[in-house]
Amino acid sequence: MTETIRWTAAETASAIADGKVTAVEVAQAHLDRIEAVDAKVHAFLHVDADGALAAAKAVDDARARGDELGPLAGVPLALKDVFTTKGVPTTCGSKMLEGWRPPYDATLTRRLKDAGVVILGKTNMDEFAMGSSTENSAYGPTGNPWDTTRVPGGSGGGSAAAIASFQAPLAIGTDTGGSIRQPAALTGTVGVKPTYGGVSRYGLVAFSSSLDQGGPCARTVLDAALLHEAIAGHDPLDSTSIDAPVPNVVEAARNGDVRGLRVGVVKEFAGEGYQPGVLARFADAVELLRELGAEIVEISCPNFGYAMPAYYLIAPSEASSNLARFDAMRYGLRVGDDGDRSAEEVMSLTREAGFGAEVKRRIMLGTYALSSGYYDAYYGQAQKVRTLITRDFEAAFGQVDVLISPTTPTTAFPIGERADDPMAMYLADLCTIPSNLAGNAAMSLPCGLADEDGLPVGLQIIAPAMADDRLYRVGAAVEAGYLSRWGAPLLDRAPAL
Numbered sequence: 302m303t304e305t306i307r308w309t310a311a312e313t314a315s316a317i318a319d320g321k322v323t324a325v326e327v328a329q330a331h332l333d334r335i336e337a338v339d340a341k342v343h344a345f346l347h348v349d350a351d352g353a354l355a356a357a358k359a360v361d362d363a364r365a366r367g368d369e370l371g372p373l374a375g376v377p378l379a380l381k382d383v384f385t386t387k388g389v390p391t392t393c394g395s396k397m398l399e400g401w402r403p404p405y406d407a408t409l410t411r412r413l414k415d416a417g418v419v420i421l422g423k424t425n426m427d428e429f430a431m432g433s434s435t436e437n438s439a440y441g442p443t444g445n446p447w448d449t450t451r452v453p454g455g456s457g458g459g460s461a462a463a464i465a466s467f468q469a470p471l472a473i474g475t476d477t478g479g480s481i482r483q484p485a486a487l488t489g490t491v492g493v494k495p496t497y498g499g500v501s502r503y504g505l506v507a508f509s510s511s512l513d514q515g516g517p518c519a520r521t522v523l524d525a526a527l528l529h530e531a532i533a534g535h536d537p538l539d540s541t542s543i544d545a546p547v548p549n550v551v552e553a554a555r556n557g558d559v560r561g562l563r564v565g566v567v568k569e570f571a572g573e574g575y576q577p578g579v580l581a582r583f584a585d586a587v588e589l590l591r592e593l594g595a596e597i598v599e600i601s602c603p604n605f606g607y608a609m610p611a612y613y614l615i616a617p618s619e620a621s622s623n624l625a626r627f628d629a630m631r632y633g634l635r636v637g638d639d640g641d642r643s644a645e646e647v648m649s650l651t652r653e654a655g656f657g658a659e660v661k662r663r664i665m666l667g668t669y670a671l672s673s674g675y676y677d678a679y680y681g682q683a684q685k686v687r688t689l690i691t692r693d694f695e696a697a698f699g700q701v702d703v704l705i706s707p708t709t710p711t712t713a714f715p716i717g718e719r720a721d722d723p724m725a726m727y728l729a730d731l732c733t734i735p736s737n738l739a740g741n742a743a744m745s746l747p748c749g750l751a752d753e754d755g756l757p758v759g760l761q762i763i764a765p766a767m768a769d770d771r772l773y774r775v776g777a778a779v780e781a782g783y784l785s786r787w788g789a790p791l792l793d794r795a796p797a798l
């Protein structure tokens with residue numbers, strides 16, 4: 302049974318469909334693994350053993366009846382604690398929502414359940430998805446399975462750590478500025494930010510609505526594609542959901558090929574601040590793509606240097622408005638309601654006690670950037686920069702089919718190292734933010750270990766909006782190329798927990 306936890310999602314689903322193992326046995330093997338290692342990793346905020354076993358039993362019953370099983374039926378999954386789950390705690394890593402059990406499922410949660418996916422529990426995250434290390438969680442940090450004294454990235458560090466430590470074959474993340482891709486890079490896993498609007502935001506607790514996007518986390522490109530297909534597609538409950546067919550990501554993942562493809566290397570994502578081992582592995586990836594038959598072109602995106610400042614105006618502005626709903630009246634925490642205090646006083650005491658330092662910093666920054674008199678200078682200016690970044694992408698995709706870069710400038714850093722330096726923390730998303738601002742699709746997948754610290758490095762692939770399938774076609778080719786070089790998946794080299 303120990304082998305069960307190392308299967309891919311695709312292997313797990315076919316073992317269940319073929320009757321080699323039951324879904325209940327698979328769920329139990331993962332619950333046992335969580336029991337054995339999560340005290341060290343802290344990937345989960347809540348484990349729903351009863352719910353998981355009941356969902357697994359439903360899959361076994363369906364099979365016994367002879368019902369047709371979907372491609373992920375019975376496969377366990379770790380869900381980022383930012384998606385609502387009916388009756389199951391949803392905290393967003395915040396004290397503000399401690400003990401809240403939502404009365405409804407997010408569309409993504411519903412789709413997972415409909416697909417027979419077994420939700421094991423909810424994963425740790427930076428409070429309201431604000432951060433790059435998972436240290437901003439009100440419930441303590443998550444450790445990187447490669448070295449538990451280091452961060453797994455953020456904000457979805459719990460989801461990435463869960464799959465990297467074989468506590469689940471699949472996980473869900475959200476990516477507002479990099480929170481799926483950056484943790485994937487730091488943990489040696491695969492993460493995809495779908496095209497904005499490709500996966501419903503209904504029931505995703507909002508951070509920055511024009512940037513937030515749910516997406517798949519997995520250990521292989523094919524697994525990510527299977528999960529992507531299960532959660533994507535139009536949702537009338539989300540007004541920004543795209544009403545068009547989902548690109549055929551699974552077919553693309555099964556047919557990895559880069560022959561004749563034009564691949565652009567983003568010139569701006571290199572140089573000062575990039576770890577030598579990251580640049581070396583990226584150079585290897587470029588070489589691999591060339592060997593596999595891609596045409597490599599250098600591309601300049603001159604406005605990408607302004608992406609970070611623009612993001613740190615737009616995201617906090619939207620957050621300051623979205624987080625106004627935590628007013629101590631409707632749900633979650635309420636502090637100081639002794640019968641004498643006014644609603645305003647209770648609201649203020651609650652927000653003081655319920656939000657952590659980073660969330661408060663963003664609310665203050667965002668409120669300032671949106672205030673009359675400063676709006677044009679800050680928020681308005683940032684929106685103009687956003688347009689320039691979108692134009693850089695348009696020009697680039699006029700010349701190439703996909704763009705590539707390192708996913709992050711450095712490998713996993715020690716817990717605590719950047720905790721008191723927000724600017725250093727923000728730099729972790731330097732390469733991922735432009736795609737959120739433009740709304741296009743991007744993937745991170747492992748491209749080896751850095752020489753100086755032996756930690757995973759991520760390769761980022763970026764495709765135009767609604768061309769998510771290109772990520773998988775390229776990703777699958779690169780993954781197969783590495784597998785034949787390395788002889789085994791990168792995660793096999795992670796130290797035992």
Ligand code: GLN
Pocket residue numbers: 430431432433455456475476477478479480481508616727730
């Ligand atoms: N690290 C970025 C931030 O702190 C991105 C977070 C995210 O994608 N949710 O805002």
